Amino acid sequence: MAKLYFKYGAMGSSKTAQALIAKFNYEERGMRVWLIKPATDDRDGADVLKSRIGLSAVCYPVEKTCNLVDAYLKFGKGSDVIIADESQFFTPEQIDTLRWLVDEENVPVLCFGLRTDFMTHLFPGSQRLFEIADSVTEIKTVCECGAKATVNARLDNDGHIVTKGHQIYLGGNERYVAMCHRCWQKRIEKEKNYMLF
Amino acid sequence: MAKLYFKYGAMGSSKTAQALIAKFNYEERGMRVWLIKPATDDRDGADVLKSRIGLSAVCYPVEKTCNLVDAYLKFGKGSDVIIADESQFFTPEQIDTLRWLVDEENVPVLCFGLRTDFMTHLFPGSQRLFEIADSVTEIKTVCECGAKATVNARLDNDGHIVTKGHQIYLGGNERYVAMCHRCWQKRIEKEKNYMLF
Amino acid sequence: MAKLYFKYGAMGSSKTAQALIAKFNYEERGMRVWLIKPATDDRDGADVLKSRIGLSAVCYPVEKTCNLVDAYLKFGKGSDVIIADESQFFTPEQIDTLRWLVDEENVPVLCFGLRTDFMTHLFPGSQRLFEIADSVTEIKTVCECGAKATVNARLDNDGHIVTKGHQIYLGGNERYVAMCHRCWQKRIEKEKNYMLF
Amino acid sequence: MAKLYFKYGAMGSSKTAQALIAKFNYEERGMRVWLIKPATDDRDGADVLKSRIGLSAVCYPVEKTCNLVDAYLKFGKGSDVIIADESQFFTPEQIDTLRWLVDEENVPVLCFGLRTDFMTHLFPGSQRLFEIADSVTEIKTVCECGAKATVNARLDNDGHIVTKGHQIYLGGNERYVAMCHRCWQKRIEKEKNYMLF
Numbered sequence: 001m002a003k004l005y006f007k008y009g010a011m012g013s014s015k016t017a018q019a020l021i022a023k024f025n026y027e028e029r030g031m032r033v034w035l036i037k038p039a040t041d042d043r044d045g046a047d048v049l050k051s052r053i054g055l056s057a058v059c060y061p062v063e064k065t066c067n068l069v070d071a072y073l074k075f076g077k078g079s080d081v082i083i084a085d086e087s088q089f090f091t092p093e094q095i096d097t098l099r100w101l102v103d104e105e106n107v108p109v110l111c112f113g114l115r116t117d118f119m120t121h122l123f124p125g126s127q128r129l130f131e132i133a134d135s136v137t138e139i140k141t142v143c144e145c146g147a148k149a150t151v152n153a154r155l156d157n158d159g160h161i162v163t164k165g166h167q168i169y170l171g172g173n174e175r176y177v178a179m180c181h182r183c184w185q186k187r188i189e190k191e192k193n194y195m196l197f
Numbered sequence: 198m199a200k201l202y203f204k205y206g207a208m209g210s211s212k213t214a215q216a217l218i219a220k221f222n223y224e225e226r227g228m229r230v231w232l233i234k235p236a237t238d239d240r241d242g243a244d245v246l247k248s249r250i251g252l253s254a255v256c257y258p259v260e261k262t263c264n265l266v267d268a269y270l271k272f273g274k275g276s277d278v279i280i281a282d283e284s285q286f287f288t289p290e291q292i293d294t295l296r297w298l299v300d301e302e303n304v305p306v307l308c309f310g311l312r313t314d315f316m317t318h319l320f321p322g323s324q325r326l327f328e329i330a331d332s333v334t335e336i337k338t339v340c341e342c343g344a345k346a347t348v349n350a351r352l353d354n355d356g357h358i359v360t361k362g363h364q365i366y367l368g369g370n371e372r373y374v375a376m377c378h379r380c381w382q383k384r385i386e387k388e389k390n391y392m393l394f
Numbered sequence: 395m396a397k398l399y400f401k402y403g404a405m406g407s408s409k410t411a412q413a414l415i416a417k418f419n420y421e422e423r424g425m426r427v428w429l430i431k432p433a434t435d436d437r438d439g440a441d442v443l444k445s446r447i448g449l450s451a452v453c454y455p456v457e458k459t460c461n462l463v464d465a466y467l468k469f470g471k472g473s474d475v476i477i478a479d480e481s482q483f484f485t486p487e488q489i490d491t492l493r494w495l496v497d498e499e500n501v502p503v504l505c506f507g508l509r510t511d512f513m514t515h516l517f518p519g520s521q522r523l524f525e526i527a528d529s530v531t532e533i534k535t536v537c538e539c540g541a542k543a544t545v546n547a548r549l550d551n552d553g554h555i556v557t558k559g560h561q562i563y564l565g566g567n568e569r570y571v572a573m574c575h576r577c578w579q580k581r582i583e584k585e586k587n588y589m590l591f
Numbered sequence: 592m593a594k595l596y597f598k599y600g601a602m603g604s605s606k607t608a609q610a611l612i613a614k615f616n617y618e619e620r621g622m623r624v625w626l627i628k629p630a631t632d633d634r635d636g637a638d639v640l641k642s643r644i645g646l647s648a649v650c651y652p653v654e655k656t657c658n659l660v661d662a663y664l665k666f667g668k669g670s671d672v673i674i675a676d677e678s679q680f681f682t683p684e685q686i687d688t689l690r691w692l693v694d695e696e697n698v699p700v701l702c703f704g705l706r707t708d709f710m711t712h713l714f715p716g717s718q719r720l721f722e723i724a725d726s727v728t729e730i731k732t733v734c735e736c737g738a739k740a741t742v743n744a745r746l747d748n749d750g751h752i753v754t755k756g757h758q759i760y761l762g763g764n765e766r767y768v769a770m771c772h773r774c775w776q777k778r779i780e781k782e783k784n785y786m787l788f
Contacts, residue, residue: 001344001379012619014612021605024644025732028603053615055644080737103379108737116328130327131313132378134347136335141616146671146699147198150331181329182198182300209422211415218408221447222535225406250418252447277540305540338419343474343502395738395773497773510722524721525707526772528741530729541592544725575723576592576694 002108004099006087006129008115009139010178011152015112017051018139019085022110026081034076035059036068038089038125040168049085062090068097072105079107087113088123089168095128102134112139117167118154118176141178149178153187160191199305201296203284203326205312206336207375208349212309214248215336216282219307223278231273232256233265235286235322237365246282259287265294269302276304284310285320286365292325299331309336314364315351315373338375346375350384357388396502398493400481400523402509403533404572405546409506411445412533413479416504420475428470429453430462432483432519434562443479456484462491466499473501481507482517483562489522496528506533511561512548512570535572543572547581554585593699595690597678597720599706600730601769602743606703608642609730610676613701617672625667626650627659629680629716631759640676653681659688663696670698678704679714680759686719693725703730708758709745709767732769740769744778751782 009015023033037049039061044050046061060075062068076082082101084090090098090111098109111133113126122130130136143149154162155175161184179187206212220230234246236258241247243258257272259265273279279298281287287295287308295306308330310323319327327333340346351359352372358381376384403409417427431443433455438444440455454469456462470476476495478484484492484505492503505527507520516524524530537543548556549569555578573581600606614624628640630652635641637652651666653659667673673692675681681689681702689700702724704717713721721727734740745753746766752775770778 004378012616014616017608017612021608021644025603025605028643029733029735031733031735052619053612053646055646099378103382120328122324122328127319127324127327130324131317131319132347134345134378136333138333142620142622144620144622148331150329181201181296181331185300209419211419214411214415218411218447222406222408225446226536226538228536228538249422250415250449252449339423339425341423341425398772493772497776514722516718516722521713521718521721524718525711525713526741528739528772530727532727542725544723575595575690575725579694 002102002106003134004102004132005108005110005135005137006126006133007110007112007137007139008126008129010141010149011114011176012052012178013139013141013149014051014053015139016049016085017053017055019083019110019112020049020051020055020057023057023083031080032078034072034079034082036062036082037085039063040089041086059085062094064091066094068094069100072101082107082109084109084111085113087111087129088126090125090128092124092128095125095132099132114152115150116152118152118162118165120151121167123167143178143180143183145180145183147180147182149180151179151181151184153177153179153184161188163188199299199303200331201299201329202305202307202332202334203323203330204307204309204334204336205323205326207338207346208311208373209249209375210336210338210346211248211250212336213246213282214250214252216280216307216309217246217248217252217254220254220280228277229275231269231276231279233259233279234282236260237286238283256282259291261288263291265291266297269298279304279306281306281308282310284308284326285323287322287325289321289325292322292329296329311349312347313349315349315362316360317348318364320364340375340377340380342377342380344377344379346377348376348378348381350374350376350381358385360385396496396500397528398496398526399502399504399529399531400520400527401504401506401531401533402520402523404535404543405508405570406446406572407533407535407543408445408447409508409533410443410479411447411449413477413504413506414443414445414449414451417451417477425474426472428466428473428476430456430476431479433457434483435480453479456488458485460488462488463494466495476501476503478503478505479507481505481523482520484519484522486518486522489519489526493526508546509544510546512546512556512559514545515561517561537572537574537577539574539577541574541576543574545573545575545578547571547573547578555582557582593693593697594725595693595723596699596701596726596728597717597724598701598703598728598730599717599720601732601740602705602767603643603769604730604732604740605642605644606730607640607676608644608646610674610701610703611640611642611646611648614648614674622671623669625663625670625673627653627673628676629678630654631680632677650676653685655682657685659685660691663692673698673700675700675702676704678702678720679717681716681719683715683719686716686723690723705743706741707743709743709753709756711742712758714758734769734771734774736771736774738771738773740771742770742772742775744768744770744775752779754779
C-alpha cells in the first residue's frame with residue numbers, strides 16, 4: 001500500500017536536490033511523477049523547483065486555496081508518485097488531501113520540507129505532516145561545529161541572530177543559517193550580553 | 198556531545214517497555230539513570246512506570262508546575278542519562294528545560310511518548326519534542342491489517358470510534374486501539390453510514 | 395507485501411527482549427507468531443528464548459540441517475509473522491529459505507541477531523541477512539564511555555581482551571562486553587604494551 | 592567524536608549524487624572535504640566522480656595497493672571530512688585504515704557504495720563496512736513494481752538476467768537494473784522455464 005512520507009531538514013540540507021533526485025530515479029524507471037510546491041515560495045518562480053547545487057525542474061504551483069484532490073485529478077491523474085517540495089508552506093487541509101490521495105488513490109506522496117521556523121516552532125504544513133505521515137525521516141546537514149544542524153537561525157544585516165518577527169520571510173540563504181541547538185543558544189546568549197554595551 | 202532523543206509511537210507500541218530496557222542497559226554498564234514521568238499519568242501510580250509485558254520501575258513524578266532543572270539538580274544530579282516516559286504530557290516549557298539540561302549539563306535525555314491524540318493532533322509535549330529533539334525515531338507497532346499502526350483510535354463502550362471529546366482521557370488499553378490511517382478512516386466512514394439507520 | 399527484517403545489535407543490546415516484545419505486540423492484536431531460534435544456542439535450553447531483563451518464551455529450535463520451509467509448513471503454517479532470535483547462527487541457506495517464505499508465502503520475518511563476532515567479522519547468518527534483508531536496522535546500546543557500542547569484545551578470565559580463538563564461544567555475558575570501536579582499539583593497544591613486561 | 596558512516600544502495604539509487612551533495616553542504620559551511628574513490632572504477636575517469644543526474648567533481652583515485660593513512664597525510668590532511676564513493680571496491684584493509692583515521696585523527700568518513708553484486712553477495716569493501724561502520728543507512732530507490740529495489744540484476748544483451756560470471760563487470764547502467772527481491776526471483780524463474788523451449 002502507498003505511504004505518506006515526510007522528509008524534513010534544516011535550511012541548506014539539500015531538500016530540493018533530494019526531491020529532484022527522487023523524481024529522476026522514478027522517471028528513469030519509466031514512472032510518472034507529479035511535482036508540486038506551494039506558490040507561496042516564488043523566490044525562483046512559483047512553478048520552478050531550483051536547488052543550490054544546480055538542479056531544477058518545472059513544477060505545479062499550489063495556491064493556498066487550492067484543493068489538491070481536484071488539482072490531482074485534473075493535472076496529476078495517472079502519476080506513480082507525487083513529490084512535493086517546501087511542504088511546510090502547505091495548509092493543514094492540503095496535507096489532509098494528500099493523505100486522502102495516499103489512502104484512496106493508493107499513490108505514494110513524498111513531502112520534503114523544513115521542520116521549524118527561525119524560532120524553533122513548527123510550520124502549519126510540517127506540523128500536520130509530523131501528525132499523519134506514515135514515515136518521518138530527517139535529511140541531515142552539518143553545523144559549523146561539526147554536529148548535526150537542526151535550528152534555522154535568522155540573521156539580520158549585521159549577522160546577528162534575530163529572535164522576533166514574522167514566521168515567513170523568504171530572503172534566501174544569506175539570511176538563514178542552519179546550526180545545532182547548542183551553538184544557536186550560545187550565540188544568542190553572547191549577542192544578548194553584547195547588546196547591553 | 199549529549200543529545201535530546203524523541204522516541205514516539207502509537208498506543209501499545211511498547212514505549213514503556215523500551216524505556217525500561219534502556220534503563221536496564223545503562224545500569225548494566227554501571228551508569229546512573231534518572232527515570233521520570235509526568236504525574237498526570239497516574240493509572241499505575243504517579244511514581245511507577247509499568248509496561249503491559251510485565252516490567253516496572255519506580256520513577257520521579259513530574260508535576261505540571263515542576264521546574265525540571267531544579268528537580269534534576271536536587272534529585273537527578275550526577276546521572277549519566279535522563280529517561281522520560283509519557284513525554285507527551287510534559288508542558289512545552291518542561292521540554293525546553295530538558296533541552297537546556299542536554300546543552301548545558303551535557304546529559305543525554307531519552308523521551309518516550311505518544312505522537313498524537315485520538316484526533317491525530319500532537320500533544321503539547323510531543324509537539325515541542327518534534328520541534329527541538331536532536332533525534333526523532335519511531336517505535337513501530339502493527340495494525341490488525343498488517344500495516345504499521347500510526348493512529349490512536351478512541352473507542353466508546355460499544356466499540357465505535359469516537360471523534361469528539363477531550364484530548365486526555367486515561368482509560369487504559371481497552372479504550373484505545375492503534376490502527377493504520379487507512380483502516381481508521383474506513384471504519385469512521387463505515388460507522389458514519391451505520392449511524393444514519 | 396511482506397518483508398525480511400534484520401535487527402542487529404551488539405551483545406547486551408536487548409535483542410531478545412525486543413524479539414519478545416514484538417511477539418507480545420502481534421499477539422495482543424490477535425495475530426499468530428512462529429518464534430524460532432538456532433538450536434546451537436542452548437544456554438537457556440534449545441527451545442527457550444530468555445532475556446536478561448526477565449522475559450522469556452518457548453520457541454522452535456532450528457537444527458543446522460533443518461529446512462525452514464518444511465518446518466514452517468509443518469509447525470508455523472498460518473502464522474502472521476515469523477520472529478527469529480540469535481539469527482547470526484542460522485546457515486546462509488536457512489536465511490535463503492526465510493527469504494523464500496517472505497516472497498512466496500507473503501509472511502513477514504523479523505530476524506534479531508548479532509552483527510559481528512569478537513574479531514569484528516560477520517557471522518554466516520548475519521552476513522546473509524545484510525545481503526538480502528529488505529530492512530536493516532540497529533538495536534543500539536551504549537559503551538561505558540557514553541558512545542554507541544558496536545564491537546563485542548571477548549574477555550579472558552583476567553578481564554583482558556582476547557583477539558584469537560573460535561568464532562563461537564557461548565559463555566554468557568560475563569565473557570563478552572559491548573564497546574565502541576575506539577575504546578576497544580585503545581584497550582587492545584594498552585594491554586599489548588602491558589604484555590611486553 | 593567522529594564516526595564511520597556506510598550509506599549503501601542499489602544501482603541507480605543516486606549514491607554518487609548523494610556523495611556530491613554531502614560535499615557541497617560541507618563546503619558551503621566553509622569546511623574542507625577530501626573526496627576519494629577506488630581507481631578500479633574508471634568508467635568516467637579514475638579521478639572523476641560523475642552522477643547520472645548531471646553533477647560531477649574531481650576526486651583522489653585510490654589504487655588497490657594504496658595505504659589510505661599515508662595518502663590522507665599527504666593529500667587530505669586538515670580535511671573536515673572524508674567522502675568516499677564506490678566504497679564496495681575498497682579492500683578490507685583500506686576500510687580498516689579509514690576506520691583508523693576516524694578513531695585516531697577524529698575525522699568523519701562518509702562511505703557511499705553498493706551493498707551486493709549481481710548474485711546478492713557482498714563486495715569485500717561493503718562487507719568490511721557492514722562489520723565496522725558506526726552508522727549504516729540505506730539510500731533507497733524503487734523497483735518497477737513500486738516496492739523498494741534491493742537487488743542489482745545483471746542483464747545480458749537480450750535483456751535476460753545473468754546468474755553466473757565475475758563479480759565485477761563495469762558496463763554502465765544499461766547492463767544492470769535495480770529490482771526488489773521478489774521481482775528478481777520471479778523473473779529468473781520465468782526465464783528459466785523459457786530456456787527449456
